[in-house]
Amino acid sequence: MTIILVTGGNRGIGNAIVQAVGTRVRDVTILVGCRSLERAEELKGLGVPAKLEPLEITITDDASIRAAVQIVETKYGKLDVLINNAGSVSLPKSDDLTELRENWAQGFDCLVTSQVLVTKAFLPLLRKAEWGRVIMISSARGSLSRNKSIEMPPTQHWVYNCSKAALNLVTIEFRNAEFREVANEMDRITFWAASPGHCKTAFNNFRGFKDPLEGAEVTARLLESRRFEIPSGTFWEFEQGNFQQVPW
Numbered sequence: 001m002t003i004i005l006v007t008g009g010n011r012g013i014g015n016a017i018v019q020a021v022g023t024r025v026r027d028v029t030i031l032v033g034c035r036s037l038e039r040a041e042e043l044k045g046l047g048v049p050a051k052l053e054p055l056e057i058t059i060t061d062d063a064s065i066r067a068a069v070q071i072v073e074t075k076y077g078k079l080d081v082l083i084n085n086a087g088s089v090s091l092p093k094s095d096d097l098t099e100l101r102e103n104w105a106q107g108f109d110c111l112v113t114s115q116v117l118v119t120k121a122f123l124p125l126l127r128k129a130e131w132g133r134v135i136m137i138s139s140a141r142g143s144l145s146r147n148k149s150i151e152m153p154p155t156q157h158w159v160y161n162c163s164k165a166a167l168n169l170v171t172i173e174f175r176n177a178e179f180r181e182v183a184n185e186m187d188r189i190t191f192w193a194a195s196p197g198h199c200k201t202a203f204n205n206f207r208g209f210k211d212p213l214e215g216a217e218v219t220a221r222l223l224e225s226r227r228f229e230i231p232s233g234t235f236w237e238f239e240q241g242n243f244q245q246v247p248w
């Protein structure tokens with residue numbers, strides 16, 4: 001049985017990932033990460049073939065991360081796939097320096113630091129899986145190449161773009177550490193970054209143009225791939241019917 005944890009799985013893209021992966025990937029138990037178990041209520045109606053288990057995890061709270069690792073260790077003894085999806089950031093309300101500092105600190109804490117900490121905390125359990133995989137839910141907004149060539153529409157959300165660019169580098173750093181520290185390639189954990197695209201979720205007041213299930217497609221494709229088919233340390237999206245790499 002493949003054990004998959006999706007952080008922030010109770011709504012938005014995370015919930016769509018639970019639906020897509022829970023329908024398409026066989027023999028899985030999906031641990032649906034939620035800040036509190038009451039937020040997992042809607043899971044009962046999803047009707048996917050996979051076994052769904054709510055798991056309390058607030059990614060910005062170290063005690064909560066530790067408790068979640070303990071539960072997964074006790075119940076399953078391993079984690080096959082970690083999907084770092086949870087995240088939120090708000091636009092600063094003014095250019096007041098104190099407010100801006102707080103806004104940048106909050107954004108980076110949630111979208112970068114917490115993703116690193118959650119991943120590090122689960123590494124020992126990912127190592128116990130036959131093929132440990134980590135998917136960082138990033139954004140094409142974090143692609144330096146796309147931003148440099150002005151392909152992206154303008155945005156006020158600098159904290160968001162910069163944090164996703166940092167998360168992309170985090171993905172590469174984790175991949176590099178595996179290559180340096182783990183001699184046997186069959187023992188290495190795979191790290192991917194994925195861009196769901198502009199989806200209709202609370203995150204953007206439902207202004208995105210894609211259904212969250214379309215946003216989940218890239219993650220489902222990565223999890224349907226065979227080992228070594230998609231190299232570790234790469235960045236993917238599913239846009240206009242194409243599953244393709246995003247340039248860093």
Ligand SMILES: NC(=O)c1ccc[n+]([C@@H]2O[C@H](COP(=O)([O-])OP(=O)(O)OC[C@H]3O[C@@H](n4cnc5c(N)ncnc54)[C@H](OP(=O)(O)O)[C@@H]3O)[C@@H](O)[C@H]2O)c1
Nearest residue numbers: 008012013035058059060085086087139198199201202203
């Ligand atoms: N929507 C887009 O267009 C888009 C595009 C590219 C990338 N993304 C990325 O996709 C991911 C999901 O975004 P979304 O659009 O689905 O947003 P969303 O609908 O606002 O959902 C965010 C999810 O993250 C959870 N969450 C937030 N802060 C958390 C914390 N500190 N600890 C644990 N869980 C936390 C929320 O839990 P609660 O229910 O408890 O609040 C919720 O489950 C994010 O990483 C986002 O950057 C989104």
